[in-house]
């Protein structure tokens with residue numbers, strides 16, 4: 798169903814996922830820094846939305862892979878298996894376009910079946 802190809806496409810661009818309070822706590826713990834230090838060095842806040850800084854067109858934590866794997870935001874952990882896939886085939890196709898790790902062999906029904914099984918096991 799999915800095997801990450803480590804291509805890094807999902808970490809590129811001028812924005813990143815936003816962090817919720819649990820993400821921030823996890824990141825602070827993982828980095829062993831103060832909240833202020835983490836905010837200043839790695840994060841940006843715009844209209845109360847906290848995101849990771851972008852450096853050279855990618856997330857500040859990206860260097861040939863994610864360098865904060867165990868402290869990354871939950872949305873990064875979830876990607877590309879987003880529940881919206883189950884509601885519309887177009888969502889799966891859009892995600893396929895940006896993620897080469899998604900299986901091309903399974904048709905939509907088979908993909909959803911496996912994905913539902915996966916979610917039930919989590």
Ligand code: SF4
Pocket residue numbers: 800801802803804805806807808876877895896897898899
């Ligand atoms: S785009 Fe997909 S295959 Fe590439 S690094 Fe991200 S999750 Fe892995």
Ligand code: SF4
Pocket residue numbers: 807808813814849856857858859860862863864865866869870873
């Ligand atoms: S935290 Fe890691 S997985 Fe998430 S965007 Fe940054 S480098 Fe990519």
